[in-house]
Amino acid sequence: MSVEMEEPAGAPEGGRGFVPWLKSIAVALPPYLWLVVFFLVPFLIVLRMSFSEAVIAMPPYAPTFDLSEGVSGLWARVQEFTTFNYTFLAEDSLYWRAYLSSLRIAAISTVIALLIGFPIAHAMARAPRRWRPLLLALVIMPFWTSFLIRVYAWIGILKRDGLLNGILQWTGVISEPLTIMNTDLAVFIGIVYAYLPFMILPLYASLERQDPALLEAAADLGSPPWLAFWQVTVRLSLPGIVAGCLLVFIPAVGEFVIPSLLGGSDTLMIGQTLWDEFFSNRDWPLASAVAVILVLVLVVPITLFQRAQARQAD
Amino acid sequence: MSRFTRLNGAALALGFAFLYLPIVILIVFSFNESRLVTVWGGFSTKWYVELWRNAQLIDAAKVSLMVGLTTATIATVLGTLAAVALVRTKRLPARSLFTAMTYAPLVMPEVITGLSMLLLFVAIGVDRGFWTITIAHTTFALCFVAVVVQSRLSAFDLSIEEAAQDLGAPPWKAFCLVTLPAIAPAVAAGWLLAFTLSLDDLVIASFTSGPGSTTLPMRIFSSVRLGVSPDINAVCTILIGCVAVGVMTATLVTHRRR
Known part of the structure; x- marks a missing residue:
């Protein structure tokens, strides 16, 4: 509405x-x-x-x-206005790489979140009607829990002498501990974990509205289940997929807490670059230029999101 | 055809395990006697006892609580007004600017909000501390309140309020006695959301805080950077417990009202 x-x-x-x-x-x-x-x-x-x-x-x-x-x-x-900061940003490859790397990390995390979130949302939409409020509450609940705490929880699991390595070594799956902590992989896990509810909720909203009779009609017309799933269920939930992906992608691009706690020294994200430029290098004008370009980078996905929302409202 | 299959059940089980296991593990290890994450040294509450002796942490918790309560209250008032204006005032000057300003902070990266707030406070020469954090938090929290209240308000039947006015109630009284009780659950949810957002924020608080006004997330962040420690697990467990109790109470209260 x-x-x-x-x-x-x-x-x-x-x-x-x-x-x-x-x-x-x-x-x-x-x-x-x-x-x-x-x-x-x-x-x-x-x-x-x-x-x-x-x-x-x-x-x-x-x-x-x-x-x-x-x-x-x-x-x-x-x-006295100077475009010095912008020419500096354009010439120093560090900043270009930071922007591109943020977009890459956000995009990969979004895809993983979609692949994990879709089956969950799909199952929720198919669950008996009386379960659904409880399932919905269970998805929203982590959102009320501190973001920082949820990211922190992964450090104990992923670090070299952490729980995951402990279990894997104890069960004999691996002999040498895996290095996950302080890599891009840890950042992916952190972003997917932190933003998964944002992916599930719009997906669930669009899947729940679908009429199950449509799948029956497809089956009656001779469509195998996988094709019906692809052409009916996935196609019709496209607005939810777009909304969910943007809801994960947009905040992930400017993320600071996750890369600084889980990422390594070679994990480059623009939120962190801005933070360092401001707090460590104390170059406020350059930090401001980084911020302005970040807003420009985000304008496209944000406009897409608002348009998708407006279309759904009609 | 659209039965709940075993595959669906597996997706739900794995999905919720992924969402909840890390938090459960964190809570379990806050009761660990040993300092190591992988070693279970027996049940102990010593980390909780130690918290009481950590004056820095308790001070930070007090700051966070004060900022959160003040933020939530101001943001709820402003956010509700914004929602009323968005839903009902059609002839607002520069309406699209107002709408854009209400939604923009929701998607603005925190580092940018923090930086811009700080530059404002420096430009006007304000000492940073409790109030600068509160103002910064209020600004983004009020937008969340506005969105929550707006959805409820636009579903509210305006003719009921008009009926009250036809019966002689002045507009503000009609609003307070008729509309406000009807949208009260959304307003309460907005307050709770604003409070949680403020309590949770690290980035904006780091930019806008001054000496003597370190918030709990800032304190947690600086010790987390040094590694996992059971006393931080204990703080987190207490915070999770408070949130769980708060959300459950809120759910029960709204259910009973229906």
Whole structure:
């Protein structure tokens, strides 16, 4: 259902006249102002900062706007804008590799999450009706548990003298401990684990709506079960697949906690690069430029997601 | 045809094992006498006892709790107002900007939100501490509240509120007495969500905190970087226990109301 409801005739808010309009604006004003001051303005500052040069000082950047100089002063500052940070980002292969590596890690994790999430969502949608609320609650429950704790839990399992290696060696499957911790594989496991509920929920929503009669019809028309599954079940759940994949992919690209706890020194992700640029190198303008490009990278998947949501709402 | 097959059962069993085993293992090993993860040294609660002597950790927990409670309360008020504005005010100036600002923080990478908040606080020259963390948390939490409340509000039949107004109730009173109780479960869920998000956040808090206002996730993160230790397992177990009790209570309360 669409959230954009038709305004019923004679609605109290936003209805007729200037005074009711003013009253309804008063409702919107506090959150509106809050978001402008604490979301829009900070982002504009980041944008502006990305065109500044770093200096060794506190705070470590120059120049900033000084409104006391008036319009002419403002213009002088604009002329001092430098694209230095962006040319630096373009020339240093470290940053390119970090962006590409983030996209790669996020994409691989998304595919794994889809392959694991689909059978679970499919089974949930087929489960007896009275089980479903419980199953749904079980999928949502980890979301309420701290993200940090869920990632931390894997360290004890994956590390060299951890539980997994302990069990595998004890059962004689392997003789030498596996190195999983501090590799890309550990990052994949972490991302899939942390974001799996985001994949399952939209998949379940679209699978649950499907009419089982469609599969029967396909069978009656001579389609083998696997073909019916592919052409009916998977095809019809495509909106759910798209939504789930984007819900995993988008946050995974900018992920910081998972690569820094589970990843190794050669795991390159842009969220971590930004963090290091900011906290270790103290190059705030460069960190800002990294942030601006990350937003640009994410604009495409985010627009895709919003379009898919809008289409589903219709 | 669409029976629940054995394959489906296996998918559910494996799936939930994957989702829950790591947490179960973490909880079990918080009661381990031994410091090693692979060695079971017998049942012990000594790590929990040790927590009480860890003043740093307790201070961090207090900061997190205060930030979480304040954030959840402010974000619930602002988020509910935002939801009302989104659903009902059609003639809002720059409406699409407002909508975009309400949804953008949901998908914005935390490192960017944190960085931009910090730059704002530095630009206006505020000392970082409790309030800067709270403001930063409120900003993204209010968007989650707005989304949760909005879905409930748009399903609410407006004519009931109009009926109250036709019977002489002023608009604000009609809203508070008729609409608010109807959307109360969503508002409560929004509060709980905002509280959990705030309690859980590491990245934004790291950017916006100052000396003396280290939150629990920041404390956990810095010791986790040094490796697994049973006392961190104990903290995590307590946090998981609190969340489990909170979510179950909330579920029971909403079920009874129906």
